[in-house]
Amino acid sequence: MNNADGVANTLLIDGSAADSVVRTLDTSSGFNQYVFAVTYSAADFNSDAVNDTLTFNVRVSGSTGNTQSSGFVAGGVQTGTGGSVTLADPLGGINVSLEGTRFGTDGNINAGQTLLFTVEDILVNGSALGNTFGGFTAAALQQTSGTGNSHVAIVGVGTGLDAVEWGTNTGITVANPDQLYITGGATLNTGATRQNNWAVTNIDFGMTVVPEPSSYALLAGLAGLSFVMLRRRQA
Incomplete structure (x- = not known):
């Protein structure tokens, strides 16, 4: 991910590296968004002894002007529920920043700023068929500087x-x-x-791969797409 050309990255799925991730900067919305085009060809989903090709995109976008609150008291609870987030209407876009393996909005994430991760365009051998996104399961948050900090992260909208x-x-x-x-x-x-x-470093998610209507297989462990593990491919 810290590769300047956005091409020579590798992907980690279920603990093993395979195929490619091509990073592009999408400015069509008027704001910087990052798109990671993933190609994975190391699995046979329909048991025909031939590996199939899975492709999908991971998009990272941002917004600002959002209202937020949490139920914490000064010096009190460290984890819990009770947070609320209302997105700006109309949605206020903001540039996403990528520094090394960290996603932020200006290198950090400030109060009222939101990062949005989405998975798009899931195809197997060029066809959508019954492929379904299983949802996000985890994320890793990382300090960008200093020690003794106190941060609040709220997950979701509502x-x-x-x-x-x-x-x-x-x-x-x-x-x-x-x-x-x-x-x-x-x-x-x-x-x-x-x-x-x-800032945010890793995200995990999973999906179900259906290469043809009469046959399907679960791509177990695809939740291992950890952005922090994307690294420059050695020549």
Whole structure:
């Protein structure tokens, strides 16, 4: 992912590297969005002794002007529920930044800024057929600088959302949403420093692959697409 040309990356699926990930910068919305075009040809989904080709895109976009709140009290609960996020209407776009293996909006994620992860255009051997996206399952949050920080991340859109207040690198699990929203929240910890200095590194998800109407197989462990594991392919 830190490869300048966005091409020579490798993909980690279920613990093994295979095929390619091509990164492009999409500015068609007027804002920077990153799109990762994934090609995976290391599995036989229909048991015909020939590997099939799975392709899909992972898009990372951002918005700002969103209202957010959480149920934390100063110096109190570290994890819990009770967060809320309302997206700006109309949606206020913002540039997504990618520094090394971290996604942010200006290198960090500030209160009221949201990153949105989506999976698009799932095809097997060029056909959509019955392929279904199984949803996101986890994400990893990383500090961008310093120690002793206090950050709030809220997952989803609506009310009664999962939220976490954290001060060291952490992972979060999510309940298989089709779209993954991660919003920066304002910490109520009065002793917090550098509360906005964090970003998203890994995301995990899964999908069901149906290569033809009469036969299907579950691509087990595709949730192992960990962006932090994308790395420059050696010549």
